[in-house]
Amino acid sequence: MTSADLDVLLPFEDVMFGTEAWSRQSYEEELADTELRDYVVAESDEGTLLGSGGLMTIAGTSQILTVGVLPPARRRGVGRVLVRALVDTARRRGAAEVLLEVRIDNDAARRLYESEGFTVLGLRRGYYENGRVDAVTMRLGLPDGH
Template identity: 40%
Template sequence: MNESQPVTSTGVVLRQMTLADVPAVMEIERATFPRDAWSEGMLRGELADQPRTRHYVVAVLDGEIVGYAGLAAAGDQGDIQTIAVLERHRGTGIGGRMLRELLQEAERRQVDKVFLEVRADNPRARAVYTHFGFKEIGVRRGYYEDGTDAIMMMRKLNG
């Protein structure tokens, strides 16, 4: 994604995440993942490795960051690190737009396979990933802080 050419439709702009976005992103992170939230230091560390192996975007609507997503890519493999959207904007397609951007970036980086983990108790997110061509490939038992399993998913890219 070229920062000077943001993706727009329905009023939402996707752009590269910057360090200035961290406070707003951390609010969404804590609200979305109250028991498993990343620390601010973890997020800053991810951004420090951008653009070498990371690609993080924010979704902005009317000047407010309403979502964010990140990809780690090294060699021929990529990992969707995180996707979150403010609760009042879920179900509007913002998460799908960000996922599409991450997959396009993975293709630009010549990634063959993209992996992710999703909570076993989050059927809505699992349905979105399935819609985007991800297949369930395994389970990480007790992966999350509260003991919930993670469903491992993977998508092959045609690039």
């Protein structure tokens, strides 16, 4: 992902992430931190941006920070491609595991992660919306990661 991609992504940010939407400045800061963070985009064959994802890796643990597919591009496998790209990146960085938080009511994302091998570690009560919505923490072990 480059800052030019933000022009395409940001108009969809609220509809995609609601209360978890990020500002341009937040994204710019994330993109600048190339030591710890990897941001990827998925594009169509014609080069149209379809979705994006981000990963942070610290001390052998990677964390998926965001995955989003633009509404018109959903249910065509783009989310899966993004998750696989992030997991491959975690492996390349030598991580032994990938963690993530997902809203407990986000069935689409939970099914996607489960079908990619992530398992539930536990709940974080009130993680979203000022204490109102729980997060499920999920984990994927990467046995070949080191």
